[in-house]
Amino acid sequence: MDFSFNDEQQMLLDTTQRFLASEYGFDQRRKLLESDEGWSRGVWKQLGELGLLAIDIPEADGGIAAGPVGVMLVAQAVGHGLLLEPFLSSAIVATRAIVQIASDAQCARWLPALASGERIAVLAHDEAGAGIDFTRLGTRATRDAQGFSLSGSKSVVYHAPMADLYLVSARVDDGSLGLFAVAADAAGITRHALRTVDGQRAADLDFDKVRLDADARLGADVGDALASVIDCAIAALCAETFGVLDRILKATIEYSRARKQFGTPIGSFQALQHRMADMLIQFEQARSMMYLATERCSDADAGARRASISGAKALIGQAARFIGQQAVQLHGGMGMTDELDVSHCFKRLLAFELRMGTTDEHLEIYRRGLQAE
Amino acid sequence: MDLAFDAEEQAFRDEVRAFLRDKLPDDIRRRVHLGDGSTIDTDIPRWQKILNAHGWGAPAWPVEFGGTGWSKTQQFIFDTECALADAPPQLAFGVKMVAPVLMRFGSPAQQQHFLPRILAADDWWCQGYSEPGSGSDLASLKTRAELDGDHYVVNGQKVWNTLGQFADWIFCLVRTDSSGKPQRGISFLLIDMKTPGISVRPTRLLDGTHEVNEIWFDNVRVPVGNRVGDENAGWTYAKYLLGHERTNIAGIGANQRELRRLKQMARTLERNERPLIEDAVFATRIAQVELELKALEITTLRVIFAEAQNHAPGPEASILKIRGTEIMQRITELQVEALGARGLIAESPGHDPGEEIPRATETYLNQRKLTIFGGSNEIQRNIIAQMILQL
Numbered sequence: 020m021d022f023s024f025n026d027e028q029q030m031l032l033d034t035t036q037r038f039l040a041s042e043y044g045f046d047q048r049r050k051l052l053e054s055d056e057g058w059s060r061g062v063w064k065q066l067g068e069l070g071l072l073a074i075d076i077p078e079a080d081g082g083i084a085a086g087p088v089g090v091m092l093v094a095q096a097v098g099h100g101l102l103l104e105p106f107l108s109s110a111i112v113a114t115r116a117i118v119q120i121a122s123d124a125q126c127a128r129w130l131p132a133l134a135s136g137e138r139i140a141v142l143a144h145d146e147a148g149a150g151i152d153f154t155r156l157g158t159r160a161t162r163d164a165q166g167f168s169l170s171g172s173k174s175v176v177y178h179a180p181m182a183d184l185y186l187v188s189a190r191v192d193d194g195s196l197g198l199f200a201v202a203a204d205a206a207g208i209t210r211h212a213l214r215t216v217d218g219q220r221a222a223d224l225d226f227d228k229v230r231l232d233a234d235a236r237l238g239a240d241v242g243d244a245l246a247s248v249i250d251c252a253i254a255a256l257c258a259e260t261f262g263v264l265d266r267i268l269k270a271t272i273e274y275s276r277a278r279k280q281f282g283t284p285i286g287s288f289q290a291l292q293h294r295m296a297d298m299l300i301q302f303e304q305a306r307s308m309m310y311l312a313t314e315r316c317s318d319a320d321a322g323a324r325r326a327s328i329s330g331a332k333a334l335i336g337q338a339a340r341f342i343g344q345q346a347v348q349l350h351g352g353m354g355m356t357d358e359l360d361v362s363h364c365f366k367r368l369l370a371f372e373l374r375m376g377t378t379d380e381h382l383e384i385y386r387r388g389l390q391a392e
Numbered sequence: 393m394d395l396a397f398d399a400e401e402q403a404f405r406d407e408v409r410a411f412l413r414d415k416l417p418d419d420i421r422r423r424v425h426l427g428d429g430s431t432i433d434t435d436i437p438r439w440q441k442i443l444n445a446h447g448w449g450a451p452a453w454p455v456e457f458g459g460t461g462w463s464k465t466q467q468f469i470f471d472t473e474c475a476l477a478d479a480p481p482q483l484a485f486g487v488k489m490v491a492p493v494l495m496r497f498g499s500p501a502q503q504q505h506f507l508p509r510i511l512a513a514d515d516w517w518c519q520g521y522s523e524p525g526s527g528s529d530l531a532s533l534k535t536r537a538e539l540d541g542d543h544y545v546v547n548g549q550k551v552w553n554t555l556g557q558f559a560d561w562i563f564c565l566v567r568t569d570s571s572g573k574p575q576r577g578i579s580f581l582l583i584d585m586k587t588p589g590i591s592v593r594p595t596r597l598l599d600g601t602h603e604v605n606e607i608w609f610d611n612v613r614v615p616v617g618n619r620v621g622d623e624n625a626g627w628t629y630a631k632y633l634l635g636h637e638r639t640n641i642a643g644i645g646a647n648q649r650e651l652r653r654l655k656q657m658a659r660t661l662e663r664n665e666r667p668l669i670e671d672a673v674f675a676t677r678i679a680q681v682e683l684e685l686k687a688l689e690i691t692t693l694r695v696i697f698a699e700a701q702n703h704a705p706g707p708e709a710s711i712l713k714i715r716g717t718e719i720m721q722r723i724t725e726l727q728v729e730a731l732g733a734r735g736l737i738a739e740s741p742g743h744d745p746g747e748e749i750p751r752a753t754e755t756y757l758n759q760r761k762l763t764i765f766g767g768s769n770e771i772q773r774n775i776i777a778q779m780i781l782q783l
């Protein structure tokens with residue numbers, strides 16, 4: 020049993036925190052939020068220069084292989100900074116999918132450009148009305164002489180507007196599960212750009228008989244591998260969210276010390292003190308579940324891995340709901356404005372609950388595991 | 393970061409499991425499992441003597457006083473395994489409460505006399521802190537001790553005294569000075585329960601058990617040599633006691649045992665001709681509490697790890713106390729719900745209504761105490777607000 024972090028892990032965390040503290044203040048971020056693109060390619064490049072886009076790439080492929088714990092720490096800092104750039108989408112989720120599933124030649128083709136920040140890739144998996152498992156996947160890939168023809172729709176794909184490459188999951192006509200690398204500018208793709216509630220950029224994607232070469236397919240029947248990629252993605256999203264929780268909780272405590280009503284700081288009222296004590300308890304419980312999710316990323320037993328990570332997402336989702344709502348409440352009218360951290364964090368927490376399977380969906384996955392014991 | 397126990401810790405756990413398998417008497421194990429406290433006054437000392445014979449009578453004590461020298465992690469493993477094996481809890485008042493105070497502040501004579509007797513279960517200890525007018529605000533206590541030669545004369549009333557009906561000794565907080573700040577006039581006395589002038593009266597609890605007592609002191613003469621440390625410094629010792637032995641404050645093992653029992657009940661009890669576990673609503677409630685317990689187990693290990701890195705045990709223990717007790721109460725609630733209308737049965741003379749009846753309902757009633765004693769959960773939230781959040 021050991022809850023310490025080694026020097027490399029600590030350094031990664033420090034590097035990320037230092038960079039965001041100087042380059043990603045509230046006002047700097049606010050400008051990006053209101054810009055047409057909604058993000059900064061400059062910041063992205065700098066993240067690449069700092070090596071942070073290569074943390075989930077093996078050393079043999081030129082990465083720094085920081086492992087799940089390194090990913091957890093960087094994701095936490097990224098969440099704390101409310102980063103708008105596609106860190107999780109490209110540097111963790113899509114990168115991990117490539118590392119885990121793609122051939123050596125495909126890795127050599129894509130990983131260096133992803134690591135440097137020159138290119139951006141996203142996993143296009145979620146579909147409206149489908150759960151996080153693969154049973155209801157509607158996107159189809161049909162084999163033909165040159166390769167495949169891809170048709171279907173993907174829903175609220177985070178960071179798709181800035182991506183060069185989509186990794187699209189689809190049911191292949193032989194019944195296997197396929198993952199396809201599709202250039203964002205390929206013919207037959209319609210992209211409906213969206214702004215999500217937490218101010219990030221996303222898109223609904225329609226694929227209409229998109230022509231793909233045979234070597235656009237990553238791996239063969241990738242169901243198990245993709246499940247593992249998604250579990251690790253959820254674990255990283257949990258860590259990102261823990262960073263948001265850290266920010267919103269501290270902001271609320273600070274605010275309650277500074278704000279005076281009835282001639283005294285509102286933090287001196289016991290009703291609010293007990294509320295904040297409960298927020299802290301849920302925060303610490305969320306941290307423990309983040310550790311659990313991180314550790315289980317490398318669990319070979321897929322069922323146990325999914326159950327623990329789903330359990331973590333459910334509990335952290337509940338903490339996000341409670342802490343977020345109470346933070347707004349304790350800020351009074353100021354909690355309703357766009358001017359403070361609190362509302363921005365609040366919306367990011369809401370997004371967490373809705374992304375990659377809702378809180379209840381994951382609780383149900385955990386429950387089914389328990390019933391099957 | 394590594395959440396799993398290492399090889400050494402796992403080997404230790406195996407050793408504890410083997411010991412419990414071989415040495416915990418079946419009749420005691422069974423009574424603990426059934427929640428049958430009818431022979432608790434002999435079961436607890438019997439088990440303590442077995443532990444002591446094995447050198448495990450006081451897991452947290454330093455070796456020089458007869459302890460094990462175990463790490464905090466080992467103590468956690470021991471506590472957890474004991475609970476999972478249905479071993480009776482050690483009598484905390486001696487081993488975990490008065491003993492650490494004696495080791496730190498007691499005279500050599502007190503240490504030499506009392507500590508071996510605690511280890512060997514020769515003395516049954518109880519705690520006399522609370523009074524009718526002094527619960528959460530303990531420092532306002534009024535039981536008086538006045539010096540008369542080489543004795544104190546004690547007058548007053550203590551309440552909520554757990555298992556004092558079996559006690560040989562009581563450690564008491566008494567008022568020796570009323571002139572200044574309440575905290576500054578309290579002394580810590582060890583009182584022989586056979587002393588004339590002490591009367592013990594049962595207070596019946598909501599579950600029908602006789603677990604607590606009122607204790608009256610009427611001109612009870614206590615030798616000055618039975619005062620621990622300095623006169624009027626008792627509050628310091630009481631606070632020291634509170635900060636001690638908190639690795640098990642979350643009751644992880646007991647929670648895991650009751651959760652295991654709940655799942656077992658849900659698998660065997662039927663509702664609408666199906667095992668209850670197949671009911672999605674009920675199964676989700678179990679899933680929820682299981683996740684909360686998992687998180688608390690990791691949170692507990694984090695606190696233990698921090699302590700091992702020489703961070704003094706701090707106010708984080710309040711988080712463990714709040715969550716651990718809330719989770720236990722939730723589990724016992726679900727056990728009663730699992731029984732449905734059968735949970736109504738309080739007594740069933742001449743007929744055995746089944747193993748979990750009426751144990752589950754009695755336990756639910758009894759466990760309401762968890763959030764009240766040991767520093768109520770509201771007091772714990774005050775501690776978090778003041779000590780951690782610094783509000």
Ligand SMILES: Cc1cc2nc3c(=O)[nH]c(=O)nc-3n(C[C@H](O)[C@H](O)[C@H](O)COP(=O)(O)OP(=O)(O)OC[C@H]3O[C@@H](n4cnc5c(N)ncnc54)[C@H](O)[C@@H]3O)c2cc1C
Pocket residue numbers: 278280281285288290291348349350351352353355
């Ligand atoms: C959308 C919106 C519209 C509004 N419209 C109007 C309007 O048209 N006209 C107008 O005059 N005002 C309006 N208000 C202001 C509204 O009445 C105030 O927001 C409200 O009175 C709370 O005051 P506050 O925001 O300063 O919060 P604060 O008083 O600073 O309270 C902050 C937090 O502390 C808590 N708190 C404060 N005192 C205590 C206490 N003694 N014990 C325990 N907890 C305490 C509060 O419950 C809250 O959670 C509006 C507010 C909003 C959000």
Ligand SMILES: Cc1cc2nc3c(=O)[nH]c(=O)nc-3n(C[C@H](O)[C@H](O)[C@H](O)COP(=O)(O)OP(=O)(O)OC[C@H]3O[C@@H](n4cnc5c(N)ncnc54)[C@H](O)[C@@H]3O)c2cc1C
Pocket residue numbers: 518519520521522526527528529551552553554555603604761764765766767768769770771774
């Ligand atoms: C089964 C059982 C066994 C016990 N065993 C022992 C024993 O062996 N020896 C012993 O000395 N004592 C024992 N106690 C006593 C126990 O320590 C007290 O019950 C406890 O300290 C609370 O005191 P009280 O009951 O007087 O409640 P009160 O202090 O009157 O509290 C009543 C309510 O008010 C709340 N409250 C009080 N102060 C505050 C505050 N500042 N802020 C917010 N809320 C507050 C409390 O949380 C509680 O909900 C036992 C109690 C029980 C129930």
